[in-house]
Amino acid sequence: MSLSYDLLRTFLTVYRARSVTRAAELLQLSQPAVTAQIKSLEQAVRRPLFERVARGMAPTPAADELAGRVAAPLDALEELVTGDLGEPAEVFARAVHLGGPAELVCARVLPSLAPMVRDGLRLRVALGLPEDLLSALADGSLDLVISSVRPRRAGLRVEPLCDEEFVLVAAPGWTFEQLEHAPLLAYAENLPILRRYWRTVFDTRLTRSPAVVVPDLRGVLAAVMAGAGATVLPRYLCAAELADGRLIALLEPELPPINTLFLASRAGTQHPAARAVHGHLLLQGHAWS
Secondary structure (H helix, E strand, C coil): CCCCHHHHHHHHHHHHHCCHHHHHHHHCCCHHHHHHHHHHHHHHHCCCCEEEECCEEEECHHHHHHHHHHHHHHHHHHHHHHCCCCCHHHHCCCCEEEEECHHHHHHHHHHHHHHHHHCCCCEEEEECCHHHHHHHHHCCCCCEEEECCCCCCCCEEEEEEEEEEEEEEECECECHHHHHHCCEEECCCCCHHHHHHHHHHHCCCCCCCCCEECCCHHHHHHHHHCCCCEEEEEHHHHHHHHHCCCCEEEECCCCCCEEEEEEEEECCCCCHHHHHHHHHHHHHHCCCC
16 A cells, blocks of 8 residues: 555644644645545545544544654655755754653663764753653653653644553562462552553452552562562563563463553654654654563
8 A cells, every 4th residue: 555745744744733723734735635635544544543522633543553653754754855954963953851751761762862872962861750741841841751641731742652561570489379469569659550450451450558669660670579579560671581580470461451652742843853863762662562
């Protein structure tokens, strides 16, 4: 199936703006023309891409998938067409201010951006919770935010970045049969990841209290490796420990719980360095699960 650049460009603009009216303004097209192009694309992919809601257009899962595949290539092509690419020193003239969860930023994002840093990228990183980071993005303090929840704020451009798979783990010596009495370790008192795992995999509500709470999953990982008990972690964070036997998976369900992480930026024009990081993360993120 061959899709034209114009159709994909219109789709991505509507996807990011969440509005046909706003997309038409950005593309300098009429609203009927934008609507017609979206309908043509939906016919081509044979799936609905948007649903009309009170405040604009809500993307379907098919739209999320398509945006994740085409955003980075289209952004790169747009830079070439508009002549925004230059020498690395020119592209990276401004620092990029990036926010995200500490674990993913340290385990995946910073290693991924290392080649760009060698080419001259200047990066300033803020770690924290989604709401705080998204507020900083909205007020201009940050250029990009990786969020573990889908941002719903107006004026933000939101794209799926990667999926994290959750795995129930403990140190060797623990067994699944001991899980009912094993101490549970979590990064928050209300055990959000564990509660989701119990609900999804065991179809039951987790009512136990955590034995240890550490507000950083890397600390939870260290305590579990030392034999303190069991927890649920993103697989990317403990893949090496599972591979070399320092941790074991207590259960491997056929359909493990996953969570989608999103890359958010302010709607409108980004400076060249932020655009370069934005496109790079979208391109690399699909390999981080």
